[in-house]
Amino acid sequence: MKKVNLCLLGASGAVGKEMLKILEERDFPINELKLLGNKDAGKKVKFRNKEYTIEKADKKSFKNMDITLVAVGSDISKKLSPIAVKSGSVVIDNSSAFRMDKKVPLVVPEVNPEDVKKHKGIIANPNCTTIIALVALAPLHKYGKIKRIIASTYQAVSGAGKEAMEELEQQARDWAEGKKFEINAFKYQICFNLIPQIDSFDKNGYTKEELKMLNEGRKILHSPNLKVNCTCVRVPVFRSHSESITIETAKKITPKKARELLAKAKGVKVVDNPAKFQYPMPLDTTNQDLVFVGRIREDISAKNSLTLWCAGDQLRKGAATNAIQIAELVLENLKDKK
Numbered sequence: 001m002k003k004v005n006l007c008l009l010g011a012s013g014a015v016g017k018e019m020l021k022i023l024e025e026r027d028f029p030i031n032e033l034k035l036l037g038n039k040d041a042g043k044k045v046k047f048r049n050k051e052y053t054i055e056k057a058d059k060k061s062f063k064n065m066d067i068t069l070v071a072v073g074s075d076i077s078k079k080l081s082p083i084a085v086k087s088g089s090v091v092i093d094n095s096s097a098f099r100m101d102k103k104v105p106l107v108v109p110e111v112n113p114e115d116v117k118k119h120k121g122i123i124a125n126p127n128c129t130t131i132i133a134l135v136a137l138a139p140l141h142k143y144g145k146i147k148r149i150i151a152s153t154y155q156a157v158s159g160a161g162k163e164a165m166e167e168l169e170q171q172a173r174d175w176a177e178g179k180k181f182e183i184n185a186f187k188y189q190i191c192f193n194l195i196p197q198i199d200s201f202d203k204n205g206y207t208k209e210e211l212k213m214l215n216e217g218r219k220i221l222h223s224p225n226l227k228v229n230c231t232c233v234r235v236p237v238f239r240s241h242s243e244s245i246t247i248e249t250a251k252k253i254t255p256k257k258a259r260e261l262l263a264k265a266k267g268v269k270v271v272d273n274p275a276k277f278q279y280p281m282p283l284d285t286t287n288q289d290l291v292f293v294g295r296i297r298e299d300i301s302a303k304n305s306l307t308l309w310c311a312g313d314q315l316r317k318g319a320a321t322n323a324i325q326i327a328e329l330v331l332e333n334l335k336d337k338k
């Protein structure tokens with residue numbers, strides 16, 4: 001496969017660091033690698049036994065880059081991604097900046113890989129909670145058409161970036177030493193607590209994070225009438241988001257059928273043996289790419305309705321791995337065109 005010049009914007013962040021690991025693991029074909037950041041500019045990073053220095057990102061950073069992986073916040077992505085595209089790069093953006101832009105494909109490779117071909121320079125990586133839910137739900141949707149999703153999420157602190165992860169660890173240490181907690185990354189203490197707010201509130205009482213599941217789910221599944229009711233909660237877990245999901249389908253899906261469909265699905269592992277205390281848990285899904293699905297059962301309160309529990313590493317499948325899978329599709333499409 002042709003080697004490409006690859007740029008990683010946000011190389012020292014929680015997602016950026018995972019990207020470097022996954023590029024190595026998947027043996028992504030790289031010619032030149034450029035690592036960009038802001039405060040961490042000047043820091044040395046090892047990749048494939050070679051030392052790289054993080055450079056401060058500016059307008060000229062993207063010259064000669066074929067693909068730019070963006071792992072910064074949406075404000076910075078809005079400024080720099082269009083510059084990267086103008087410089088000739090295909091941008092794969094982890095932020096929410098362009099996800100709902102009609103010209104920008106929003107892709108989960110296990111669900112809608114063909115959408116990558118429609119890009120005009122930018123391809124968006126969906127929200128992490130949405131990716132994990134849709135890897136589990138797309139096979140069921142294909143069989144029985146999902147009409148409505150009701151979800152509650154249990155989201156790890158690393159979903160809020162490296163400083164949030166450090167804060168949970170620090171609070172746990174401070175608790176053990178009987179010290180007063182410092183609170184910076186979240187509005188409240190997160191150690192030994194839950195916070196039922198992720199992102200800011202919309203006028204309708206839902207948070208932006210909750211509305212992402214609705215809007216992004218519709219776009220990825222090409223299902224404009226899909227109904228979604230979601231509650232997102234931050235929990236004191238380092239990584240891997242978990243979700244309790246109930247779906248209402250046009251065609252009935254029995255738990256047995258659901259297990260069969262999910263056992264064959266790409267990117268899914270069925271862990272569903274309650275008698276042996278086997279179900280998905282964030283500690284088990286950390287540091288790997290599959291979405292684990294279990295607790296599959298009929299919703300006894302409604303017709304054609306099924307309940308399940310899933311968990312997945314949101315730094316990997318919910319962000320870094322998904323973006324690199326998209327980059328691999330971009331490379332395949334380049335090869336097909338030749």
Ligand SMILES: NC(=O)c1ccc[n+]([C@@H]2O[C@H](COP(=O)([O-])OP(=O)(O)OC[C@H]3O[C@@H](n4cnc5c(N)ncnc54)[C@H](OP(=O)(O)O)[C@@H]3O)[C@@H](O)[C@H]2O)c1
Pocket residue numbers: 009010011012013014015016036037038039040041057070071072073074076094095096126127128158159160161162163314315318319
């Ligand atoms: N964390 C997750 O689970 C997750 C999942 C899906 C999507 N995302 C999205 O992925 C993006 C990155 O998230 P994260 O969790 O990795 O955040 P993070 O840990 O806070 O890292 C942010 C990165 O952005 C860089 N940065 C900040 N200002 C910059 C600037 N002006 N110019 C260049 N680089 C700059 C930082 O570099 P310096 O340290 O050098 O300043 C750092 O590398 C966000 O859009 C987030 O919403 C995150």
